[in-house]
Amino acid sequence: MIQLILARHAKSDWADEGLDDHERPLNDRGRREAPAMARSALRRGVRPEVLLTSTAVRARSTAAAFAEEFEVDMTEQPELYLADADALLETARATGAHEVMVVAHDPGMSELVSRLAERDVRMVTSAVAIFTWHEGDWNDVGTTAPDEFELLTP
Template identity: 40%
Template sequence: MKRLILMRHAKSDWSGGPNSDHERPLNKRGRRSSAALGDWLREQELEPDQVLCSSAIRTHETLLRLSLPEDLPVTLTRDLYLAEPEEMLAVLRSATGDCVLMLAHNPGSSITARRLLAQVPEHPRFSAYPTGATLVADFDIDKWQDLRWGSGVCCDFVVPRDLPAADS
């Protein structure tokens, strides 16, 4: 059994700052949401043993604010920056952990989440996959290389607005 935690980065700052989209940081709400998502992961006892994260500033900052264990293996890769579903699948197939947190962007995260699941959750925000959206899915496989579209079972789905701490 393998578990995927597929998270879209938290809300980013569009106020000007860096010239590059890749260098855009989180805004205040995004920083709060990231911390709240980290709390939610711990409350749900969801402990990734590997992280695959886009190299963009906003995804890396989201990851840091989750406050996961410091010794957790993290791969920052440009391959997940604005990646299409096929690219995301290829990166995931290279994973070695049993519970992998993948942090990426839309529209790739949204489409990948839909395509991975045999049945999508009835959450009203699933199809939009807003910033901070987090899917937890299980796959009946022994190794990530065997991952196929439509094979996942949704265990949970949450968006920051579902979490009281994200709005405080």
């Protein structure tokens, strides 16, 4: 079984216009939604072995809420910051783990989710896409339709 969980970071704070994009924190809504979405995913039986996150502050903060709820360590991956769909998938695949969560950014996140779901999917902030392949391995991800797909939105 392969389970790939893709989460777009929670809502970020744009109040400080001079702040570098990489350093933008979550706003109040984002700080509320990240743990709520983590609990929602957990109720559906999601518990990744590996949790990867972009190094951006807003992604790391989102991932930290999931890591706490799932009781798993998170690993920062610089290549996930503003990564395209192919880079997101390759980073997850490279772990070799059966259950992997990636917290990153759009437009790459929406592109990858749409590709795997075989339909247009807009990943709003805090959205979580859960893909499951009951048979096969990482070579099937992206070439074979998933057995299950669920999109969680705030």
